[in-house]
Amino acid sequence: MTARPAARTLRTTASITLAVLLLAACGDGSTDTGGAPEGQALSHVHGLGVGSADGRVYVATHDGLYTVAAGKQPNLVGDRKDDFMGFTVTGEGTFIASGHGAEGSGRPGNLGLIESKDAGRTWSARSLEGDADFHSLDSARGTVYGYAGGRIRISSDLQTWEDRASLEALDLAVSPAGDKLLATTAEGVVASTDGGRTFGEAADPVRAFVSWPAEESLFAIDVSGRMSRSEDGGQTWKPLATVPGGQPQALTAVTADHILAATQNGVYESRDGGRTFVELAPLAA
Incomplete structure (x- = not known):
């Protein structure tokens, strides 16, 4: 009997923390200038990925897209120091992203959906320029799922978009088969089986970020950095390691074995x- 109030307290604390993350993710889109100076740590990670052509780890930040490797300084990709928000790898050398143009760049405050076909060196605007800022992007079977302005939006050609459910979410993950969409909310993970048109009731426990690289390998990280894995689409979870550095900033599971996570103090x-993690790059507080 005594475990129930404690469980409620933990869930309430996690919900409050995730609510704070949700508010932070819905800022005004302003950006700093200058990027990450030579020899200094990166900060404000919004997305992670691995280039399928080169195998390098890419980190989308408040001040540009970087590659990182253990024991090396972060390397700016291309010359854009935009605030990269939603970011995902969709093919060999092909990335999609969203965010805000850097101050003085002449690019709009909301970049809409942008795409790179040369592993982030150059980008082109595909749709919704000046209108949308996707805070989460994922794709499966040729369909892109995005979260912008409190709404799920989907596209099969990166140009036309269909608006679907409205909700307050931090992160999205679509199953590899494309038949189930998950969203993390302050009440718990919610699931949709109709492409984001409707979502079911929130399920415990509260998660911050989710990533779904293989049908029987769904990964999540909670607000304290604790990793877990589900083999049944989120019905049950197995605890894994706690990623060092506290509150998470991003999560990408590249495969069932290869996982990237960013917390307050590093990219791991x-x-x-998900049983052990090593640091690839430190993050500034």
Whole structure:
């Protein structure tokens, strides 16, 4: 009997923390200038990925897109120091992203959906320029799922978009089969089986970010940095390691074994399915 109030307290604390993250993710879109100076740590990570052509780890930040590797300084990709928000790898050398143009760049405050076909060196505007800022992007079977302005939006050609459910979410993950969409909310993870048109009741526990690289390998990280894995689409979870550095900023599971996570103080990588993590790059507080 005594465990129930404690469980409620933990869930309430996690919900409040995630609510704070949700508010932080809905800022005014302003950006700093200058990027990450030579020799200094990156900060404000919004997305992670691995280039399928080059195998490099890419980190989308408040001040540009960088590659990182253990023991090396972060390297700015291209010359854009935009605030990259939603970011995902969709093919060999092909990335999609969203965010805000850097001050003085002449690019709009809301970049809409942008695409790179040369691993982030150059970008082109595909749709919704000046209108949308996707805070989360994922794709499966040729369909892109985005979260912008409190609404799920989907596209099969990166140009035309269909608006679907409205909700307050931090992150999205679509199943590899494309038949289930998850969203993290302050009440717990919610699931849709109709492409984001409707969502079911929130399920415990509260998660911050989710990533779904293989049908039986769904990963999540909670607000304290604790990783977990589900083999049944989020019905049950198995606890894994806690990523160092506290509150998470981003999560991408590249495969069932290869996982990237960013927390308050670093970008970390696991090669054993989330059982252990090593630091790739520090983050400034």
